[in-house]
Amino acid sequence: MTDIKIKTASSESVVHCGAGAFEKYAKKHKGRVFIVTDKNVYSLYGNLMRETFGSEAVIKVLPAGEKSKNSRNLLSIIGAMAEAGVKRNGLVIAFGGGVVGDIAGLSASLYMRGVRLVQIPTTLLSQVDSSVGGKTAVDFGKIKNLIGTFYQPEEVIADPMFLDTLPKRELNCGLGEIIKYGALDGEIYEKLCKNKDRLYDCGFLGGITADCIRHKADVVRRDEHDLNGIRKTLNLGHTTGHAFELYYGRRPHGEYVLIGMYYELYIAKRKGVCGGEYSDNLISLIKKIVKVPAYADIENSAVLAKHDKKNSDENISLVVPQSEGKSAEIFIGLDEYIRLLNECGRSL
Numbered sequence: 001m002t003d004i005k006i007k008t009a010s011s012e013s014v015v016h017c018g019a020g021a022f023e024k025y026a027k028k029h030k031g032r033v034f035i036v037t038d039k040n041v042y043s044l045y046g047n048l049m050r051e052t053f054g055s056e057a058v059i060k061v062l063p064a065g066e067k068s069k070n071s072r073n074l075l076s077i078i079g080a081m082a083e084a085g086v087k088r089n090g091l092v093i094a095f096g097g098g099v100v101g102d103i104a105g106l107s108a109s110l111y112m113r114g115v116r117l118v119q120i121p122t123t124l125l126s127q128v129d130s131s132v133g134g135k136t137a138v139d140f141g142k143i144k145n146l147i148g149t150f151y152q153p154e155e156v157i158a159d160p161m162f163l164d165t166l167p168k169r170e171l172n173c174g175l176g177e178i179i180k181y182g183a184l185d186g187e188i189y190e191k192l193c194k195n196k197d198r199l200y201d202c203g204f205l206g207g208i209t210a211d212c213i214r215h216k217a218d219v220v221r222r223d224e225h226d227l228n229g230i231r232k233t234l235n236l237g238h239t240t241g242h243a244f245e246l247y248y249g250r251r252p253h254g255e256y257v258l259i260g261m262y263y264e265l266y267i268a269k270r271k272g273v274c275g276g277e278y279s280d281n282l283i284s285l286i287k288k289i290v291k292v293p294a295y296a297d298i299e300n301s302a303v304l305a306k307h308d309k310k311n312s313d314e315n316i317s318l319v320v321p322q323s324e325g326k327s328a329e330i331f332i333g334l335d336e337y338i339r340l341l342n343e344c345g346r347s348l
C-alpha cells in the first residue's frame with residue numbers, strides 16, 4: 001500500500017492506494033456518514049457499505065451513467081443532506097466512479113459552504129484520475145463540467161479490490177487516462193511500452209495506478225486551481241474527446257478520451273510537433289484498447305470544441321504529446337481543426 005500526500009496552499013489530502021486500503025479505512029472510520037453512490041455500485045457494494053458504515057449511514061443512490069451528472073441531481077443530493085440533518089462537521093463519502101465523485105464532491109463543497117469529503121473510487125478511471133485533485137462538477141446545457149468547484153477530499157481510498165467486478169469496457173476507460181499519463185510522463189510511457197501485452201493484468205494495473213496518481217499529485221501541488229498551465233496538461237486528448245462525446249454520446253467517457261487522443265495525435269503529427277517511433281508507439285497503445293471510428297460528421301461535432309471552457313471563439317487549444325515526458329500546447333483555427341480531423345478520419 002502506498003500513501004501519497006497532496007499538500008496545497010489551503011488543504012492537505014492523502015491518497016491511500018493499493019490492496020488493503022479500504023479495509024484499513026473501514027477499521028479506523030468513526031461516526032455517521034452521508035454516502036453518494038449509483039445504482040450499479042449500490043447493487044454490488046450496498047451490503048459492504050452497510051456493514052462498514054453502519055445502519056445510521058444515509059445512502060443516496062443515483063441512476064448510473066454520465067447523464068446523472070446534472071444540476072437536478074446536485075440539488076436533490078443537497079436536499080437529502082439537509083433532510084438527513086448533515087451538520088457542518090458532517091462527512092460525505094463519494095462511493096463510485098467519476099460521475100459520483102464529481103457530483104458528490106460538488107455537493108460536499110456547496111452544502112453549508114463545505115463539509116468533509118472522502119472519495120472511494122470504484123472504477124479504474126476514477127482511481128487513476130478523477131477522484132484525485134479536487135475537481136468537482138456537473139454538466140449544464142451543452143457544456144461539460146460548467147458548474148464546479150475545486151474542493152480537496154481529506155482522503156482518497158483507491159483499492160484495487162473494486163476493480164475485480166469491472167467489465168472490460170470500464171477498464172478500457174481507465175486505460176485511456178493511463179495512456180494519457182504515458183503521454184505526459186516518460187517513466188509511465190516506458191512501463192506501458194514494456195508491458196503492452198499486460199495492460200489488463202491486475203498486478204500491472206495496481207502499480208501503474210500509483211504511478212499515475214503520483215504524477216497527478218505533483219501537478220496538483222504545483223497548480224491546484226488550473227491557473228498556470230501545468231494542470232492544463234492533464235486535458236491531453238480531452239478537447240476533441242469531449243466534443244465527440246457531446247455530439248455522438250453513447251460510448252463511455254474514457255473511450256472518447258482515447259479517441260480524442262488519437263485524432264489530436266494526428267494533428268500534432270501534421271503540425272510537426274510530434275512524430276517518429278514515439279507517436280507510433282502511442283498510436284499502437286491506443287489501438288490496443290479501442291477501435292478508433294472514422295466519424296462521418298466531423299464538422300458539426302468539432303464545432304462543439306469551441307464550447308470548451310478553455311477555448312476562445314477563434315482558436316482551439318490542444319495539449320498534445322511532443323516527445324517522451326513532454327507535451328505541448330497548440331492553438332489552431334476552427335477551419336484548420338476541422339480539416340485535419342476530417343483528414344484523420346479519412347486515414348482510418
Ligand code: GLY
Nearest residue numbers: 129133135231234
Ligand atoms: N482530470 C483533469 C484534472 O483533474 O485536472
